[in-house]
Amino acid sequence: MTAAQFAALSPIVVLAIAAVAAMMLVPLARLQIVQAAAAAGLALAAAVALLRIGAPAAPMGALFTDDGPARFGIVFACLVSLGALVFLRTGHPAKEAPSLLVLVAIGAATLAGAGHAATLFLGVEILSLSLIALFAFRLTRQGLEAAYKFLVMSGLASSALLLGIALIFAETGALAFADWGGRGALTAFGTALLLAGLAFKFSLVPFHMWTPDAFEAAPASAATLAGVVSKSAVAIVILRLALSGHLPEPVWSQGLAALGGASVLIGNLLALRQPQLPRMLGYSTIAHSGYIALIIASGTPHAGEAVLFYLAIYAPAMLGALCVSAALGRAPTLPDLHGLMKRRPLEAIALSLSLLSLAGLPAAGGFIAKLFLLRVLIDGGLWVLVGIVVAGSSLGFFYYAKFFTAPFVGHTHDESEPLHRLDRGLLIVCIALIVIFGVAPAGLMNVVAATMAP
Amino acid sequence: MALIALILLPAIGGLVAFFAAGKGERERWVTIATFALMLVLLFAIVAAGDDGRWYDKVSYPWVPSFGISLEFAIDGLSAVMIALAAGLGIISVMASWSEIRTQSGLFHASLCWTVAATVGVFLSFDLLIFAFFWEAMLVPAFTLIAVWGHGDKEGAALKFLIFNAAAGFGLLAASFALAAMADHMTFSAFELAEMKLSTHVQVWMLLGFSLAFMVKLSVPPFHAWLPEAHTLAPTAGSILLAGLLLKTGAYGLFRFAPMLFPDGLAAVAPYGIALGAAGALYGGLVACGQNDAKRLVAYTSIAHMSIVLMGISAGVHYALAGAAVEMVAHSFSASALFLLIGALYERTHTRDLRQLGGLQQTAPKFAAAFALFCSALLALPGTANFVGEALVVVGIFQVNWVFALLALSTLIVSVIYATRLLKGLVFGLPQPKPPLADMSWREYWPIVVMGIGTLIVGLYPQSLLALLEPAIKAALIQTP
Numbered sequence: 057m058t059a060a061q062f063a064a065l066s067p068i069v070v071l072a073i074a075a076v077a078a079m080m081l082v083p084l085a086r087l088q089i090v091q092a093a094a095a096a097g098l099a100l101a102a103a104v105a106l107l108r109i110g111a112p113a114a115p116m117g118a119l120f121t122d123d124g125p126a127r128f129g130i131v132f133a134c135l136v137s138l139g140a141l142v143f144l145r146t147g148h149p150a151k152e153a154p155s156l157l158v159l160v161a162i163g164a165a166t167l168a169g170a171g172h173a174a175t176l177f178l179g180v181e182i183l184s185l186s187l188i189a190l191f192a193f194r195l196t197r198q199g200l201e202a203a204y205k206f207l208v209m210s211g212l213a214s215s216a217l218l219l220g221i222a223l224i225f226a227e228t229g230a231l232a233f234a235d236w237g238g239r240g241a242l243t244a245f246g247t248a249l250l251l252a253g254l255a256f257k258f259s260l261v262p263f264h265m266w267t268p269d270a271f272e273a274a275p276a277s278a279a280t281l282a283g284v285v286s287k288s289a290v291a292i293v294i295l296r297l298a299l300s301g302h303l304p305e306p307v308w309s310q311g312l313a314a315l316g317g318a319s320v321l322i323g324n325l326l327a328l329r330q331p332q333l334p335r336m337l338g339y340s341t342i343a344h345s346g347y348i349a350l351i352i353a354s355g356t357p358h359a360g361e362a363v364l365f366y367l368a369i370y371a372p373a374m375l376g377a378l379c380v381s382a383a384l385g386r387a388p389t390l391p392d393l394h395g396l397m398k399r400r401p402l403e404a405i406a407l408s409l410s411l412l413s414l415a416g417l418p419a420a421g422g423f424i425a426k427l428f429l430l431r432v433l434i435d436g437g438l439w440v441l442v443g444i445v446v447a448g449s450s451l452g453f454f455y456y457a458k459f460f461t462a463p464f465v466g467h468t469h470d471e472s473e474p475l476h477r478l479d480r481g482l483l484i485v486c487i488a489l490i491v492i493f494g495v496a497p498a499g500l501m502n503v504v505a506a507t508m509a510p
Numbered sequence: 511m512a513l514i515a516l517i518l519l520p521a522i523g524g525l526v527a528f529f530a531a532g533k534g535e536r537e538r539w540v541t542i543a544t545f546a547l548m549l550v551l552l553f554a555i556v557a558a559g560d561d562g563r564w565y566d567k568v569s570y571p572w573v574p575s576f577g578i579s580l581e582f583a584i585d586g587l588s589a590v591m592i593a594l595a596a597g598l599g600i601i602s603v604m605a606s607w608s609e610i611r612t613q614s615g616l617f618h619a620s621l622c623w624t625v626a627a628t629v630g631v632f633l634s635f636d637l638l639i640f641a642f643f644w645e646a647m648l649v650p651a652f653t654l655i656a657v658w659g660h661g662d663k664e665g666a667a668l669k670f671l672i673f674n675a676a677a678g679f680g681l682l683a684a685s686f687a688l689a690a691m692a693d694h695m696t697f698s699a700f701e702l703a704e705m706k707l708s709t710h711v712q713v714w715m716l717l718g719f720s721l722a723f724m725v726k727l728s729v730p731p732f733h734a735w736l737p738e739a740h741t742l743a744p745t746a747g748s749i750l751l752a753g754l755l756l757k758t759g760a761y762g763l764f765r766f767a768p769m770l771f772p773d774g775l776a777a778v779a780p781y782g783i784a785l786g787a788a789g790a791l792y793g794g795l796v797a798c799g800q801n802d803a804k805r806l807v808a809y810t811s812i813a814h815m816s817i818v819l820m821g822i823s824a825g826v827h828y829a830l831a832g833a834a835v836e837m838v839a840h841s842f843s844a845s846a847l848f849l850l851i852g853a854l855y856e857r858t859h860t861r862d863l864r865q866l867g868g869l870q871q872t873a874p875k876f877a878a879a880f881a882l883f884c885s886a887l888l889a890l891p892g893t894a895n896f897v898g899e900a901l902v903v904v905g906i907f908q909v910n911w912v913f914a915l916l917a918l919s920t921l922i923v924s925v926i927y928a929t930r931l932l933k934g935l936v937f938g939l940p941q942p943k944p945p946l947a948d949m950s951w952r953e954y955w956p957i958v959v960m961g962i963g964t965l966i967v968g969l970y971p972q973s974l975l976a977l978l979e980p981a982i983k984a985a986l987i988q989t990p
Binding site for chain 1: 572573574576613638642643645646648649652656657664667668671672675676679682683686687690
């Protein structure tokens with residue numbers, strides 16, 4: 057292994073050491089120390105990955121890719137996991153949780169760099185298994201139900217993925233993405249199965265059933281990991297498969313467009329009448345997966361940039377909303393949010409801004425993400441997809457706006473505890489990012505363009 | 511830089527008001543000071559401007575890789591609209607002095623941000639920046655209705671938001687399609703206007719833009735959000751909605767339709783006039799049947815905005831001048847009426863015309879103000895509305911006399927609803943029983959200012975037309 061190759065893999069190595077260290081510290085140290093070790097590992101891995109931005113791509117062989125999206129994915133996974141770790145404290149006082157969280161980040165980082173079916177499968181499995189453990193951690197009935205659903209769905213997804221890979225292998229004799237390129241029936245069928253397997257992880261309709269339950273029953277930190285970290289890693293893999301252009305076009309692109317379009321419409325429709333904040337977020341995340349899938353399916357020149365941009369804007373909004381949801385105790389409903397502005401102004405502002413961003417209204421970042429999405433679709437002349445996006449986001453205004461106003465009207469008594477200063481810090485970071493991305497997006501736009509540049 | 515300051519000033523003023531709220535009336539004074547400063551700055555910009563069409567014109571890169579720049583320019587039309595925005599802002603603060611007692615910081619911040627976003631709309635010449643402000647104004651306006659409104663305020667606010675935000679996609683999609691046709695990535699309206707597009711393409715693009723503009727103008731059949739939003743909003747919200755937000759639709763149509771799609775607009779002009787005439791008749795007739803005074807005025811807004819649509823579609827000099835004047839005139843008359851009805855509602859807790867009456871005996875100040883603005887509503891000569899509507903009708907006569915007769919007939923309907931409002935409120939037996947307190951001078955002076963404005967423009971229209979002339983010339987699409 058050359059130095060360049062080691063440098064490319066170093067973030068994952070750092071994460072692996074952190075995961076093991078956090079696990080070994082469990083019997084030895086206090087909870088705070090275990091958490092600090094996990095946080096230090098995530099921060100260090102993110103720093104190492106950030107240092108490599110701009111470095112020439114290392115020749116990695118078939119298993120791992122060291123391209124722009126992979127680096128972006130690693131930094132992204134580390135930073136969002138770090139954010140999730142902040143409110144993991146309240147949801148998971150157990151000492152084993154931080155180690156599992158770092159494992160999720162390892163899975164996401166592996167997946168983001170996957171250039172080979174083996175790495176893809178490895179990443180998916182690391183992600184899913186640690187997520188199941190996190191979902192089930194609290195041993196409540198709902199938590200177990202969410203974990204069980206996710207387990208069954210994951211098993212299905214993994215089998216579909218494996219069978220798909222096997223079918224493609226049967227025709228092309230290759231496992232590296234770069235060597236795929238069969239045009240026969242086996243590859244076509246394999247591609248469909250591969251897509252279905254990834255769609256499970258990406259919670260695209262009709263493979264989305266686990267998402268709202270997970271969001272409702274699992275602790276918010278686990279929901280963040282499932283809804284943001286794991287999802288963006290899968291998005292990057294799908295993007296890489298799409299950009300490579302080796303999979304049979306009609307099955308892959310049109311399949312992705314169909315799944316994406318269905319997710320946008322059905323996700324938004326099902327979110328309409330959800331009275332619970334986390335459940336609503338669960339359905340809204342299905343819709344957002346749909347938007348991202350549509351960007352990738354468009355296959356236009358700026359699609360890669362648009363996906364990374366969308367993920368970067370989506371993350372602080374989802375993180376902020378879920379953090380507020382966690383702060384208000386189990387699964388707050390609309391009436392629970394009433395009068396939030398008077399009781400807890402920071403949470404109210406963070407929640408409203410996050411929802412504004414998810415709805416795609418200015419001056420939050422989501423508006424710019426929506427612009428990018430529309431531009432990509434219109435560049436490709438995909439007017440049907442534009443119509444679907446318009447219909448979907450118009451529905452979206454409805455439920456986001458309902459939750460957006462709730463903090464400013466009425467009164468509700470609540471007994472939940474005031475926020476820890478770390479949570480407050482996280483919310484302030486989310487607010488700042490949402491506003492900065494919304495008002496001065498040029499910086500993020502340049503980063504994303506530089507990331508995608510060959 | 512001054513133009514950016516004009517947008518930033520209310521945006522920051524809103525933040526200051528938000529955090530200044532607490533004891534005393536600090537947030538109210540901060541908001542008033544913000545709007546007053548805006549007026550001073552605006553005056554300075556206009557006074558310092560050169561003799562050409564644009565007083566000031568700037569362009570800064572925003573997202574260069576996307577071809578978006580902060581391209582702002584101000585001419586007479588923009589200046590008049592911004593002056594209205596700041597003026598109505600001050601009036602809104604005055605009108606809500608006693609009405610708004612909860613979450614006052616957020617309320618005044620929302621006022622400031624609504625004004626900031628509309629000022630952005632009146633200044634932007636980059637289509638995406640325009641769309642940015644276009645959608646940005648929905649959020650604080652939505653908050654105004656949803657938090658401080660009456661009755662089913664959340665339903666009304668949601669309707670307002672969803673109609674307008676969904677229609678905004680038409681604007682966005684057409685902007686992207688337009689930019690995709692340019693030889694390099696740009697959203698600058700000045701550069702896009704140079705493109706030679708076929709009439710067919712122009713019509714499609716115009717329809718995309720118009721979707722957003724028509725919903726904001728609330729021309730039937732795009733008006734369904736308006737009656738509820740206007741009726742259930744707090745007084746300040748109704749003033750800003752009628753005086754300002756509707757005008758952004760008229761402004762967008764006036765500014766961008768002839769500039770970007772002259773052939774397309776000429777092709778669909780007859781439909782525009784017909785739609786406007788139908789809308790004016792519909793709005794007027796429905797207004798005649800209302801018993802809720804606020805709802806009645808809301809429907810007259812539909813009628814008057816339809817007249818503006820007719821004027822812009824006709825595209826001849828008289829009609830355009832009439833549409834521009836009508837925009838200003840309607841801001842005065844509708845805002846003043848909403849203010850008056852709001853003040854009356856605070857005293858009597860009813861807006862039902864059948865339960866009100868006799869103001870001329872109990873509250874002469876109220877009665878005088880209603881008399882003036884009901885006259886404006888029916889476009890009595892001497893008021894600004896007369897100038898606007900008469901010019902539109904004259905202009906349409908040059909295009910097609912059938913449409914002109916239709917336009918005239920809408921004026922007759924306006925007499926019915928205006929006199930009905932006047933009769934129900936001012937004449938008859940004093941109702942409700944305990945005689946109500948007349949308006950205090952703090953409440954009254956905004957009315958006086960708007961009344962003087964209406965009369966000045968009505969008696970000496972050249973004062974306004976001179977400012978608007980360059981923008982009107984630029985919007986001409988055909989010569990009779």
